[in-house]
Amino acid sequence: MLPELQKQFMDGLLRKDDRVYKQLDGRIRSAQQQLDIYRNSYQGGLLKAMKDIYPVTQRLLGGEFFEAMCLRYITQTPCQSLDINKYSETFAEFAEQFKPVDELIYLSDVIRLEWGWHRAYQTADITLEDFTPLLSFDSAKLQSLYLSLVPSMTLLASSYPVDLIWSANQNGQADTPENINLDIKPRYFTIWRNGFDSHIDLIEPDLFEFLLSIENKLNLGAIQNNNSNFEKHLVTCLQRSYFSAYHF
Amino acid sequence: MIARNPISGVGIGLRAEHYEYVKREKPTTPWFEVLIDNYLGHGGQIQQHLRDFSELYPLTFHGVGMSLGSCDPLNKNYLGLLKKAINTYQPALISDHLCWTGFQNEYVHDLLPMPYTEEAAQHVADRIIQAQDYLNTQILIENVSSYMQYRTSEMSEAEFVAYVCELADCHLLLDINNIYVSAFNHQFDAKEYLALMPENRIKEMHLAGYEEQGDYLLDTHGQTIHAPVWELYHEAIKRFGARPTLIEWDNDIPEFQVLQQEANKAEQILDRAQTHAA
Incomplete structure (x- = not known):
């Protein structure tokens, strides 16, 4: 039962699968609100890590555009390392395929x-x-x-x-x-x-x-x-x- | 299990922003906590900082990498690196969280609460025992702040925390801010929570600032400690007596002196409790 709950939570957080909603007690705030708090925190943590790794890229793109690009990457690329410092190894390949930066x-x-x-x-x-x-x-x-x-x-x-x-x-x-x-x-x-x-x-x-x-x-x-x-x-x-x- | 050197008073969470200041000024802080995951498996200046601080101050190790509540196998590589660091630096305390941080090789780097069930308690206690056996030392587990509750929970968070400590025969790092944040978010009584904590297992307390987010509180560690958290800390010290206490700050990190001021406030509460007890 515990593995299934953890699987559903990860699918809900990373892939917006709503099966996990039925696992959450929605009496104080809705299941979606509860999950959104964790999703924001997850994305914020990875975004902070990427800002630390790519200061020049951020300067070239401007802060707002860089954040939007990172969030698109984060949504597509779950973190598969216990060490957050190893996250975003494939960001350059992502950038190559990211049309809005074609001219750069x-x-x-x-x-x-x-x-x-x-x-x-x-x-x-x-x-x-x-x-x-x-x-x-x-x-x-x-x-x-x-x-x-x-x-x-x-x-x-x-x-x-x-x-x-x-x-x-x-x-x-x-x-x-x-x-x-x-x-x-x-x-x-x-x-x-x-x-x-x-x-x-x-x-x-x-x-x-x-x-x-x-x-x-x-x-x-x-x-x-x-x-x-x-x-x-x-x-x-x-x-x-x-x-x-x-x-x- | 190896007994570790005792610490007392109010320590401060060591952050990269303060490395130079601490090395230069050598403040009278009695001990520092390092976020050990930031040092494991890394080299160069990162390791040198850890070596330098271990020569200047007693250290405690605080991590998130054990993911004690996860249904993945325990990460032996992580535990191996942690054991090596423990043997090298001999920290006064080693702590992690009563939570899970990922499943099936996907990691959220966040502290996800457990469902408060018999199954979950047995599962996490078994993993704490495995970790303690491997590290050959008792560890502290920290209560986390939370923003969700599971339908399947069979007991309160406080009952779950106390039960797991008993099952695993581990120590407790009581995070006062986390109790307050979760009590606000889930509408329970923080003082009733304290009353259920196993006094003899509490070896450290944490204090930090939260952020108001409309109808809930977020444990951001980005502000000074709020008045209700100080009040709850005072209550905890009155109930349990003085415990080594840590000031944590992780976001929008201010000058070191701001953390020292917070530490001084906590020190005064500890001093008053000790005077009263005498």
Whole structure:
């Protein structure tokens, strides 16, 4: 009986299924009023979380429009994590399909960048593996090696200067993208955290491809065959502490 | 079960807005409560803040993540992270709520009341026992404010709270504001509620501000504590004696000194009760 009640309540709250009404005592206020109080609280909690994660997006859209867009997303996307900080991972994909923001061609990538920044800040600390043994590996052993990116890292490729848009809207500044030249070459980023410091690194396309191959779980042999700057990138990534571990 | 270090007096709920002030000024607040869910599984500065405050003050851990009333299995990952944090920081008290927060992997991040039935009491008590066994410590459960009532309830909220504490052999975090808010919303007598609380299980009290929403009160923790809540707190201290008491503030968070002023008011009530008892 208790599981059924909880199922009906969740369906009522999230999917406006009115079966739960018959479970509620309506003598003081109606079942719908009771449920509405909880629905408002649920939506308000997720909206507050999204305002914290996407301050630049909010500035670009204006507070009222941003709230309306978030509420549309919240209605369509139940929270499936106990940790509210993990909510809205799919907001960028939602924005891509959201017609009223069609003209803001850079918006979904700004959202991806803000999500990556938030994720980097929140991710649990790890101890980096000692990579010095790699120096003694012969070529055949190195080729069969797999590397892992640090868990805080997000790889982002964008056709727009989202890093410039993001920077122009930090520390109380608010610069409209109209003042930023959008007509530039695609840009590639790593968004990650080292110790207490989060970073947005603008990287070369070739290094981005290298990191993408690592993320896609290719071994170093396969990556080397497709990347002429393999050794240079490997050294760069080790110097920047982009890797957390290795295995065979 | 591990006995924990005692605390007394009036603590304050630690919020990010006050981190810098508290580290810099080191106020005389006797203890702080941390919302432990905000720290579990996170790294960097978030963990460093917790380490810093644990070295400066006694801490209590307060969470919502156990979802003790839910019909989902207990979240072992959450409990594992909580146990690790308890072992690391040795909080004076560990508390969660007498409620459920989600079902079948959908979470509302809100405190949903239980139906006050025998089935629900047995269910939630069994889960509290499991959590206490796993954490190897007694926990406090908090009465929640509520805005709905179930037709199937067989007892009052106060009877349910007392019954669950007895069944689970757990402690009680008595939230005075929540009693007042629910009493107003559901038209019951808050003082009669107090009379049914198990005195020996009350290990902490909470105080906060509510918001008037037309024909009901909302537990927003966004204002100073209202006069009727102070009156009810006074009544509770007279009845049960002094208990560690917390000032909570979660929305429209003011300067730290405003919370200190509220704490001073509560401290005066505690002092008067102790003088009277002596």
